[in-house]
Structures are given as structure tokens and as C-alpha cells.
Amino acid sequence: MRRMLGLTLFLFACKDQTPEPPVAATTKPVAPAARKGVPRSDWNRIAQELDLPFFWASDTNTDGTVDEPEVSLLWGMTDSASATLKQLDDVHARIAAVHEKGHAAADLPEREAKRRKLVLEELAQGRATLVAHDFTKDPDQDKAIVKHLAKAAALIERLHARQLGTFALMQELQTTDHAASKALFARNQGPWCEAPATESNPDCSALPSFPPKVSGLYPAAMQREGFCESMAKDKEGSKWLADHFSVIVENDGKYQNVPYTVAYKEDMEAVAVQLESAAVAIRVVEEAPFQEYLRAAAKAFRNNDWPSADEAWSKMNVNNSRWYLRVGPDEVYFEPCGAKAGFHMSFGLIDKGSLKWQSTLDPLKQEMEDVLAKLAGPPYKARKVDFHLPDFVDIVLNAGDSRSAHGATIGQSLPNWGPVANEGRGRTVAMTGFYIDADSRADQETQAKSLFCAETMKSFTTDPGPQLMSTVLHEAAHNLGPAHDYKAGGKTAPQVFGGPLASTMEELKAQTSALFFTDWLVGKGSIKDEERRRAHVRDLFWAFGHISRGMYTADNKPKSYSQLAAIQLRNFLAAGAVTWKADEKAGNGTDVGCFEVDHAKLPSAIEDLMLRVARIKGRGDKKGAEALVKEFVDAEDEGKKLMAVITERVLRAPKASFVYSVKY
Secondary structure, eight states: OOOOOOOEEEEEOOOOSSSEEEEEEOOOOOOOOOOOOOOOOHHHHHHHHOOSEEEEETTTTTSSSOGGGOOOOOOOSSTTTTTOOHHHHHHHHHHHHHHOOSSOOOOOHHHHHHHHHHHHHHHHEEEEEEEEEOOTOHHOOOOOOOHHHHHHHHHHHHHHHHTTTTTTTTHHTTTOOOOHHHHHHHHHHBBOOTTTTTTOOTBBBBBBTTOOOOOOOOGGGGGGGHHHHHHHHHHHHHHHHHOOEEEEEEEEEEEEEEEHHHHTTTHHHHHHHHHHHHHOOOOOGGGHHHHHHHOOOOHHHHHHOOOOOOOOOOOTTTTTTTTEEEEOOOOOOTTTTTOOOOEEEEEEEEEEHHHHHHHHGGGGHHHHHHHHHHHOOTEEEEEEEOOOOEEEEEEEEEEEETTTTSSOOOOOEESSHHHHHTOOOOOOOOOOSSSOOOHHHHHHHHHHHHHHHHHHHTTOOSSHHHHHHHHHHHHTTSSSSOOTOOTTTTBBBEEEEEHHHHHHHHHHHHHHHHHHHHHHHHTSSSSHHHHHHHHHHHHHEEEHHHHHOEEEEEEEETOOHHHHHHHHHHHHHHTEEEEEEEEEBOOOTSEEEEEETTTTTTHHHHHHHHHHHHHHHTTOOOOHHHHHHHIIIOSSSSSHHHHHHHHHHHSOOOOEEEEEEOOO
16 A cells, blocks of 8 residues: 555655654564474565555575565555564464454444455455565666655656545545555555456455545546547547546536646646656666656656657667656556556566567568558558567556556557557567466466366467567557558547447557467468467467456456457357367366367467458448447357356456565
């Protein structure tokens, strides 16, 4: 949970902050030798429930004792600024008490008692998963960069809270003494539950007032059922939605667009100051492109000129900076109309491993475009494409719209609009630091064995390589075929399909392209058939994970990735490329019923789906897109029953909920 200071400024565990008095101990501290008796997984779960900024990363010496070198201090939670490892004795004592006796019971009204129980159920569906970086031995310049960008990340969280409509709710949160509620609000960036088993329960909330979900980007009075569709059909309303960097407000009974720089002026200026300070800290000419982007981004936070910031950003790459940073408003998936750009920050270190894939795919980009154009058919025509292939990034911090309650973005192509995007000069990145820890890989193995038959499990691997290749191809495909700048009948995809359906179709195109081009690369001799098999099985496993999250949010908004996953799986089932063997035991030898992949039939099934999707996108065929959803997402048939089986087995293990530790 974020510690709030003054006007709800988020605090982080930074060395230069003045420590505040720690929270009074509730139990008598114990000697280090007594820090035993709580398994590491339980220790971290309870620490989260108590809203403690401590994470036991590994039992390095396997002695069952929580030792200081094994513990990380977490970024962005309550008391992060004052937390030290000297408190570990008391922290362990508090955790051990809950492990032994459970959370202390309180004399509460029935609904409040139920709410608190559901808060714990919501938290339990996510497993805190550490992303840690230590810059303490790096040059002073680098430590200064990290310090200022950590402060910028705090402000980005604040800006995004305004967009989400949760900023004003933080005041109510300050009045509660329920630590788990604070932890939930922090993880979910608001009071609303998001985990599959609790997201639709009206009694699940981090706040006793149970506030309705109201976006901060539109007047509350406007937000009735179907308001996005009504605006899109209205001449003036469609103009409001087309302006991605503004808030719609009510003024004297009339609606109008207000630029982000006006609506959020104070916070925007504060971010700009931190970005400029990071730029000033740079003293080496080798980081000139990064320095230029920091300055350009700072200006954009003052004048809303994001295309100019994009120009500077597009000039950074794997060869001219050790850093990766994207800060500003970009994706629209988070908001009800799929139109306004969400503030986020992704900050990390460049991983040179991307050079291999860049050298492999760079000569093939135009040919890949030509292949998709042929599948799409008229009126789409192949374009000359010249986009950056993915850089690999080891993420240090995600903030705002980049920080999810569960899971993490593993690939991204930006910007979404403007000259840099339209001229193919944007950047694509693949994030390499997620899901590679021992806990995540163990969960992956367990989940896969519960769903795949033994024969298919022979091609399953927890090695990140196949999934990384798929991510590279997915993100490259966002720049290929009928993409963001393509107009069918003079209309863009959001105008043709509507924002949410447009997002689903674009992600379906990209992910199906990843499958399609994996097969294509085998034909080119770029990868081996065994690599193809492993990539396809991992992609199906990825689809299972998204299917388990459900097809719609609690307020009935479509989940793009979940729907594309359902469309893919049920297509492959219909084609016989994936078979449900109801009487066969799964790879774990326990569950009855499992999925078998027919690798001989799968390429044909993938190409058929790719053809259908490309033509829908190329022709602006809204009815065709709606038919896909009706047939493979909403239909009540055997496929729907299998999706329920997938959900039950995947959700036996909690989903990764990434937490960050940054030392400098």
C-alpha cells in the first residue's frame, strides 16, 4: 500500500528520504535465531495482508530462517519510507502470530466482517512476485537517475489515480485501520476487486462505503449505460473521443474537452521537474539520446505536445543507451470508452539479447507485411514498412497504467498515434524480467500439467525463450497489415468497430500473427520445428491464463486478451488441431480430461483464423468481428464448458502480482 503524505503524495523506499517513526510494534520482538516456523510462501502472503513492505525473496541457505540478506524492502507500500531491515524481528513476530492464530477477530457489523473476509480472498488470488534491482554500486550519475525517476513514478501513480476516479477515494482509505484493505487498494489501484472469484461480488471492496466504479475522465452524470456509444455517434462527442490527451468536463451545464496539462497542471509540472532533474544528472555523451528524451518528455508534461516527445523517444535504441524509459499517456484499454490515454511509466535496463531477433527479422519485415496483405485482400494493400523490431527490456519499475494488479505487460508497441506511429518509426519492446523466478516457473509447470495431456507436455517448457519469441512476433505484428493508421472506408478501427471491439480485434490480429509467423519462420529455416512446437504450446498455455480471467469485467466491459484467447482456442478445437480427451489423465496423473495438441493440423488452423481476422480488419467488417465474439466467446456449447474447466484448474494457483524493490 502507498504511504500518503500531504495531498496523497505516494512515498517510496528511497535512501535520501527522512525516516519517519516506525509503526509501533504490536508484539514483542524475537531474536534472529527464532525467525523460523513460517513457510516462505505464507510469510509473503501474510506480509501483504498486513500491508508490510517486506518480501522474503528466497531461503538461500535453506535453514528455514528469515535472514536479513534474503529480504527485500518493497517500493510504494505503506511505511516504505521508514522501513529498515532492523525491524525484521518485529515484522516476523507479527507474521508468525497471524500464521499461528489467524487475523485478530473484531466486533464488527455483519457487512463489514463480510467485506474484510472478501478482501482477504481477493488478495489471496494474487501471489506477490518480486522484481528487484540494486544500483547501490553503480556510478553516482546512475543512482541520481534512478532516484528522480522513482519520484516521477510516484507522481505518475497519482496522475493515473485521477484518471481512474480513485484519487478522491484515498482520503476515505486513510481513515481505516484495516491493513488488508489498504494493501488491496494499493495493488488494484482502487477499491474494486479484480480477481476472478471476487470481481463480481458487490460486497468485495477496499472501502466500507462500497463506491461505484466511476471514471475520472468523464463527468459522473454522463456515465450511464451506453454513454460511450452515444458519444461516438454524436458529431461533437466523436471529436471529444478522438482527442486522446484530454478530460471531458462539465462547465455551466455544457461538456467540453480540457487538456491534461490544464486538468492536471500541478501534477504534470511535478513530473516535469523530476524528468528534468534526471536529465541534468547525466554527464556522459553516450547517454545523449536518453537525456534528450527526458527533456522532451518534461516539455510534453507542460504543453501536451506528445508527438515531439515521441520523436526523441524513437531515436533511442538498444545500441545508444543502457536505459529504457517510456513515460506519459499511451494505452486506452483501462477506460470505459477506450479513447483516452492512460498515464504510465515503464523504466528499465536494456537487455542486449534482442539483437539476435533483430538481426533475424529485420531482413524479413517487408516480406511479413506482404504476406499479411495477401491474406487481408482488397481493399487493403501492402505498405512499405520500416519499424523498429523489439528491444528487450529488464523492467525496474512499472507505474500507473503499466502496473497491473495481476500479471504484467510483456510486450508493447508505441506510440499509438501521431507521425512517429504513422510513419513506422515507433519502438517495440519485449519485457524480459517477468515470470522467470522459481515460484512463477513452478506454478507454470503445475498448471500446465493439470491441463495438457502427457504427450503435449513433452513440448512444454518454462524456459522463457519460446514465450519471448512469440512476444517479439506479436509486437512486430502491431506494425503490420491493417494496423493503427489504416482506414477502411475512410474510417479508423475505433470508428468502425467501437473502442473495446477495436482493441480486441487488433490484439487478436497480433497474437494470431505471432502463431502464424512462428510457422512461417520454420519454412524460412530461421527456427527449428521443435522450437515451433514449444512456442505453440506456450502460446496455448498463455491463452489458458487469460481465459481463466473471464471474458468480461464486473461492469460488463469486454476483456480483450481473454476474448482473443477464447476465439483462438475454440477455433482450434473446432478444427481438430486441439482435442479435449475427456477420459485421459492430464500430465499430472491426477486430473481427468486434458488437451492434446495435434502439431500437424495446427498450422492450417492458425492460417485459417489468420485469414479470417485479417479480412475482417482489412475490410472494416464489424458484423464479422461481432460474429467471431458471438461464436467463440459467448456461445453456450461444449467449448464454454471447457473454458470453465480451464478456469478452475488455472485458478488453483494465485496469479503473479508483481512488487518492486529498488535500491540506490
